[in-house]
Amino acid sequence: MIDKKNLSEQDICNKFITPALQKAGWDLQEQIFAEYQITKGRVTVRGQLHARGSAKRADYVLFYKPGIPIAVIEAKDNTHTVGHGMQQAVGYAEALEVPFVFSSNGDGFLFRNTLASAAQMETELSLDEFPRPEQLWTWWNDERGLTATQNNLVTEDYYRDGSGKVPRYYQMLAINKTTEAIARGQNRILLVMATGTGKTMTAFQIIWRLWRAKAKKRILFLADRNILIDQTMTNDFKPFGSAMTKISKRQTDKSYEIYLSLYQAITGEDESKDIYKQFSRDFFDLIVVDECHRGSAAEDSNWREILEYFSSATQIGLTATPKETKEVSNIDYFGEPIYTYSLKQGIDDGFLAPYRVVRFDFDKDLTGWRPEAGMRDKYGNLIEERDYNQKDYDKTLVLEPRTQLVAKKITEYLRATNPYDKTIVFCEDIEHAERMRQALVNENADLVREDPRYIMRITGDSKEGKAELDNFIFPESKYPVIAVTSKLMTTGVDAQTCKVIVLDQRIQSMTEFKQIIGRGTRINEDHNKFYFTILDFKRATALFADPAFDGKPVQVYEPGVGDPPNPPEPEGDISKPEPEGDPKAVRKYVVRNVTIEVAAERVMYYDANNQPITESLKDYTLKTLNREFASLDDFLRRWNAADRKKTIIEELEGEGVFFEALNAELHLNLDPFDLICHLAWDQPPLTRQERAAKVKKRDPFTKYGAKARRVLEALLEKYADQGITTIEDVKVLQLDPFRDLGTPLEIVKAFGDKEAYEKALRELEDQLYKYTDSA
Incomplete structure (x- = not known):
């Protein structure tokens, strides 16, 4: 019989959680997405350096259909309780805006149903009691009060190109929220998505689903620049193929279903040039207005004129920057944004x-x-x-x-x-x-x-x-x-x-x-x-x-109220x-004859909230370290307990601490360990070479055989030259001078096995970071 306590988290997933999901009717290819990446990991910049923080990755995200997430599962190994991962899973579920959350250690599931009454919100389930996809969807559907017709529309298939690429979580939210709003009969919709987050791709999936469901049969996509129309037709909208056309002043063929147009191409200075009036008022049943902040919001603009002419159509405004002044408003026309994905959120998530x-x-x-x-x-x-x-x-x-x-x-x-x-x-x-x-x-x-x-x-x-x-x-x-x-x-x-x-x-x-x-x-x-x-x-x-x-x-x-709106400043x-x-x-x-000089030149850094850091990089780092570690003892305890020091280094880089830039600012060349201790707690630093020399002097590896000792000595030299993260990467065994000692497998066997090699490496690190000379 398998002793679950000896199994890794991955083993628990493979042997118990995934089989339980399949037994409950969840499809492994279409509905079960393991190791699902939600965010990318924020990029932090210091000087000319950058680093990515940790991505948010759920152990499982369950989809009712591709593009329609419905539940999150967080797995833990069997040394933890069944509900140990619940709080982590709740965070992922909130990002995805799904109502069903599960935690498991392989013995069963703790199930949080956010739609249930408070007394029944969390219940324990056996492995055999995991809900079927139809059950969860029915519960969610009933909560939202969707009719059968509305349900058919909100579950319409996404376009899939066969690459396996799926929309990002925020794009799915924008697509699904818009589709549901239209299913409920809402006819004016505003989507606010920061530049670079894929507004056009999002619009394509919305149009595709509505078009394929035959909920919207003739669709107009409006933009104000030719390059936007041409890029859209050849890239995101390409799957529409022969059903799509571009309206020009010479072409008003009414046999197509998807129309794209530069708004200037269908309006003119007098009514005889207004090509859009060659279409009946009810010709289009969906209009999507890209970059709608630029002109459509003004009451007397050409865009507004087109929208009001086709007033019976459902109209979606897309913008990164809703225009709100005393004279011009997107919100007044389209209503409050149905979904907003901001620049700050995009940077925090690592997508921007x-x-x-x-x-x-x-x-x-x-x-x-x-x-x-x-x-x-x-x-x-x-x-x-x-x-x-x-x-x-x-x-x-x-x-x-x-x-x-x-x-x-x-x-x-x-x-x-x-x-x-x-x-x-x-x-x-x-x-x-x-x-x-x-x-x-x-x-x-x-x-x-x-x-x-x-x-x-x-x-x-x-x-x-x-x-x-x-x-x-x-x-x-x-x-x-x-x-x-x-x-x-x-x-x-x-x-x-x-x-x-x-x-x-x-x-x-x-x-x-x-x-x-x-x-x-x-x-x-x-x-x-x-x-x-x-x-x-x-x-x-x-x-x-x-x-x-x-x-x-x-x-x-x-x-x-107020003066008439001013038109946008032209080129x-x-x-x-x-x-x-x-x-x-x-x-x-x-x-021509005047002297101009630079009075000040300053590089400005920005913190996790996109606010300028007014202090020096040293002061910012010091504040970050004091926030992360309560004391020197707290830091030493966490550093020494870490199986990989690289983990702590990457976590601090994710908070904006860049050791290379900091060394440059302070004119130092220290290991991250010494840089932290010196900066935060004024400890006398040692160079990597000094630390390696102290280990050699203590000669703590006499228990190992000759070949293993040569490996450890070579690792010390690599540390002195390149730092701790280099020797923690097993690929170092493929480099000189390790090549002279054999293949990586042969080197590991000199210690017995991989586990014994990693234990020896941890002992080496312990010796490197013995803090006092007497230790």
Whole structure:
């Protein structure tokens, strides 16, 4: 008979839990997902280093159907009680928003039914009593009060491409919540999902399920940029195939089922150009509005006009930044968001890239600038005599040396990191963008000679620049490297490998700020893109500290109150100085002879709540260590008890403690153990070489045979050279000098077996970290 107490957690799963689930009718391929990853693990950045924290991974997530999670199970080995994993499982269930939670040690299950009365919320079940899928679904269905017709819609199949790839947990929540709302008859729906979290893919699955269920037969997907439509058709919406078409001013074929359109393509300046009116008011029964913050919310906008024309259709608004002002509101039209997945949550979960900020303060930005009486600009215009400050720069006053200094600092940063990192430079307007392009070309003449596309101005008026936008976005394309823009690239540009965002634009709109920051938030592991850097030349990143930066949208729209809404600022023509006359009539003064210097340059780090860390890296680390460990004894106890020291090191890195960056800041080269003890409790540190020498001097391994001793001595040398995490990895046995001692298997056999080798390694670590000289 099997002694469960000697079995690992994995054995308990394989021998008892999974068989119990299968016996209850759960399908191993379609419904039982073991080791299910919920989050990815937050990426933390310090200096040029990054590390991933631990991912949230449930032992089991049970799905009624693929894409429809219903229960979570947490498993423990049999040395724990049956309910030991319940609290952990509850956390996973809350993230997935499922009502049924189980914990097991192989003897049975502790079952938490959050739909049951308080007295019956948790009950113990034998292995043979696990509920069937239909039973759990019926309970949940009854709780929600869904009719048979509604149930059929909310259980409609997801699209599956055969790759086994499933939507992320938050995408499933958005898809399922939207589908259920439509099943219940809700006709105005708002989804708020941060840039880079897959809004279009989410929209595709919603449309696919409704279309396949024949609940919605003719569907219109609206966006405001051609590139968004083209990307959507060739990527996420490709499975619609021949049922899909793109509406243009020349094509209004009504034989298709899925229509995509640029809203400008179906509206015009007069009613005769309004192509959408060639469709009857009830032609579409579903309309999805992408990036709905940009224009559709305003009462007199073209988008709103289209939506009101097709008012009988169910309408879904997608946005990363709900637009809420006194004049314009998404919430007033679509209602409160049915689901929100924020930038902060995306970074915490590890699906979005975090950021670091390098802020530059120029002397004239801090103190302002005032022209001498009678001073004229480079074009001979008399400059209005008053105080100018950062609000004026590049709008009413151009200080050419300032533009040159910004270009110089951008270049210095890229050359110190990687001059081929994709970079977007946001300027005030097209004229500013052109000046910046010229300044950057002069700073990077050698790289521009290699390829003139190294720097491109990508703005609304530049046919050549817009033609290179796809190449900038495409991860495999080397050029362009630096894209200089003003408004064109603030939204709808899926630049997965953009590693640098430059802000030389004064941003006061939270919506616009979120959109710009969103250009860098995508992670692309294949191209080593885990975080991005913001170079801030106009203090725009002060908006990070605004509670509204990542808060829930608050409706401030007052229908019928206030001035008429202002249209979005277009990518206008390049502005030119106007002829001499009244100084106030000159649109921009251009000043060449002025000295600009950097007054301050500061790298800003951000904590787990995306708030700026105002203290030094040393002080931040010290606070983190004091929070994690009650005392030196507490740290030593946990360090010595850890089977792998790497575990503690990774946990601290997940909290933002980077030992390499800290060593660099303190001009030290210490093992994490010594760095922690020295920094937090002022203990005298030893180098790795000193620790290894002390172990050799004590010679504690006389009980081992000759070959085993040579292995331990080689491990000591590896520790002295490369650190503790290297020798804890069994792959070290494949490297020199271990190759001369035999294969990894032969080396392990010198100790008896793998368990004996690992025991010897732990003894070696114990000797390394004996703390006092007398020990």
